[in-house]
Amino acid sequence: MAEEFAGLVAIVTGGASGIGAAIVARLADAGAKVAVLDINIGDAPTGSFARRVDIADTESVNAGVAAVAEHFGRIDIVVNNAGIGAQGTIESNDDEEWMRVLNINVLGLVRVSRAALPWLRQSPAAAIVNTASIAVTAGLPDRALYGASKGAVYSLTLQMAADHLREGIRVNCVNPGTADTPWVQRLLDSAADPAAERAALEKRQPHGRLVQPAEVAEAVAYLASPRAGSTTGTALAIDGGMDGLRLRPV
Numbered sequence: 001m002a003e004e005f006a007g008l009v010a011i012v013t014g015g016a017s018g019i020g021a022a023i024v025a026r027l028a029d030a031g032a033k034v035a036v037l038d039i040n041i042g043d044a045p046t047g048s049f050a051r052r053v054d055i056a057d058t059e060s061v062n063a064g065v066a067a068v069a070e071h072f073g074r075i076d077i078v079v080n081n082a083g084i085g086a087q088g089t090i091e092s093n094d095d096e097e098w099m100r101v102l103n104i105n106v107l108g109l110v111r112v113s114r115a116a117l118p119w120l121r122q123s124p125a126a127a128i129v130n131t132a133s134i135a136v137t138a139g140l141p142d143r144a145l146y147g148a149s150k151g152a153v154y155s156l157t158l159q160m161a162a163d164h165l166r167e168g169i170r171v172n173c174v175n176p177g178t179a180d181t182p183w184v185q186r187l188l189d190s191a192a193d194p195a196a197e198r199a200a201l202e203k204r205q206p207h208g209r210l211v212q213p214a215e216v217a218e219a220v221a222y223l224a225s226p227r228a229g230s231t232t233g234t235a236l237a238i239d240g241g242m243d244g245l246r247l248r249p250v
């Protein structure tokens with residue numbers, strides 16, 4: 001299994017940080033040639049092919065995907081992982097903020113996938129894996145906008161799986177629980193007592209700890225691989241049992 005992605009080319013959006021960086025490392029370890037498309041490529045893993053792309057911008061996405069295809073001559077796997085957080089209720093985020101977040105978290109996935117589809121159609125091992133969230137199924141306080149955006153990611157996973165089934169392109173998503181990434185660390189750092197806040201956050205997880213990015217990457221690698229050849233249109237929860245056991249941190 002070590003080289004199961006040998007000869008295949010994978011795009012990972014948001015691959016410069018957190019969960020995305022772990023996915024880049026996992027796919028590269030298994031022999032994939034990995035292209036990182038990220039708005040901030042300063043932190044992209046060394047050795048990876050990286051292009052600065054803003055997934056909120058169609059021209060930027062089209063140029064980035066074209067650069068990957070030109071460099072490698074093929075695209076087999078797309079991991080739509082880039083996304084941003086948003087806190088608040090429907091009252092606390094105005095229309096502008098809704099459009100900003102949906103433009104990145106939802107339309108970003110659409111733009112990247114659309115640009116890559118002509119290449120995926122030519123691949124004998126085509127797969128798209130989207131990073132959704134526990135927020136798809138859990139009603140979490142102060143996550144109205146974020147949860148709506150990730151609910152759309154899940155729904156798009158289903159619709160795209162149906163639309164591209166006969167073309168041999170599988171589409172799945174992962175639903176991580178709270179993961180130990182720079183994003184979560186930034187949230188903790190803004191608390192009065194970051195260490196106490198981290199301990200409280202860990203305690204709220206069913207298994208008493210944060211999800212590790214490498215655990216999400218393992219699930220992405222599985223869903224992207226021929227081992228999941230009969231799996232499409234599914235969401236795999238990586239959340240310590242929160243969804244499966246119907247536990248909620250409310």
Ligand code: NAD
Binds near residue numbers: 053182
């Ligand atoms: P992160 O902030 O550590 O990494 C996100 C990456 O996406 C960064 O490299 C950032 O530069 C990039 N990015 C942001 N906006 C972009 C844009 N417009 N164009 C291109 N790249 C952009 O975050 P993370 O925690 O690793 O989250 C990655 C994904 O996992 C996100 O989709 C997030 O919603 C999802 N997720 C995270 C958690 C968590 O607890 N960390 C839980 C569930 C789901």
